[in-house]
Amino acid sequence: MSGRKQYRVLLIDLDGVVWVGDHVLWENVEWLRRVYRKHIEVFYVTNNSTMTRSEYAEKLTRILGETISSASIVTSGYAAGRYIREEYGRALVYVIGEEGLVQELVREGHTIANIAEPHRCQADILVVGLDRHVTYQKLLGAHIVLTKCRADFIATNTDNALPSQDYTAPGAGAIIAFLERSSGRKPDIILGKPSPFMYKLVMREYNVSKRDILVIGDRCDTDIKAAEKLGVDSVLVKTGISAMLRQKCHPTYTVNTLRDLGDLLSF
Ligand SMILES: [Mg+2]
Structure with missing residues (x-):
């Protein structure tokens, strides 16, 4: 990869990235905590509609040790x-x-x-x-x-x-x-991914342009596909379901855990 790209906005999936079932993916959380020290906007974008935005915000606040507002959560x-x-x-x-x-x-x-x-x-x-x-x-x-x-x-x-x-x-x-x-x-x-509708909601509401966005997710058929449709860069992280379902796709970056992104991105 030539040169490092600066992303201003991360659109991060939850299931398979921050947790799997009741199990927190600490290796990814550790990297996320570092991101909060930089000038980067983080939004969590999930197809999972079983919890409200404020419930997700509370859960993320507990896990990350950062105050996460429900405004930074988009559920389907x-x-x-x-x-x-x-x-x-x-x-x-x-x-x-x-x-x-x-x-x-x-x-x-x-x-x-x-x-x-x-x-x-x-x-x-x-x-x-x-x-x-x-x-x-x-x-x-x-x-x-x-x-x-x-x-x-x-x-x-x-x-x-x-x-x-x-x-x-x-x-x-x-x-x-x-x-x-x-x-x-x-x-x-x-409305959920692979439709880019939820990503577009964030773009509209926070006046974000495509070149600033990096999508992070564990599914080829939703997260990565939606990023492709929108025309933004993406990371496939293998902590979730893609490995289980043996999915194949072409994200901008593929990593075993988000920890590996440390070397790829200039955060
Ligand atoms: Mg997922």
Whole structure:
């Protein structure tokens, strides 16, 4: 590599970069702590909608020993809330997803429709994210909303699986695949990575230009793909799922842990 590049803004994934399941990836955290001593803006951008931005901020503050504000967190749940507000205004929304998604939607001014009464077709929008308590009843509700009510179908993300310590677990994509199969419909929009929507939210809100950005993630099919679509540099770190799924891609840099970036970047 010739010359070192200066990046002003890091867009960092969480699952597989800062932690895997309940296990903190200290070798990556150690490097992140060093980054906070430089003049670099750090944003955490995650497809995982199960927690709110403020819950992620609290968790990161505990792990990093730095005060992390929820303004520096973008989840696919927050992205869904923002997208709906921009495209539909304040809306009534059916949701398959956990509290993190529900709360972000409510924070953006939306109201949650009762998915147990889908046949009433109260709402025009269905949002689907990872829901580890999903039941046939909820899926039936979503199916009816898609087929009978013809609601717009918004997916937080389509990750097939999530990394856990020594296995993977089904992701939001698996729930969406269920509904695609039953309803014969595909999501009208997918907000999570590999869509660069969340990266663009940060760029818009903080007036960031592409050449200043470095994306860091563990997945070829989401983080690195989204960076490619946006046209920004990226780092694939092998502490997460890419090794488990044997994914191949062409990031700007590939490292075993973020510690290895110390030699590559002039931080
Ligand atoms: Mg990840």
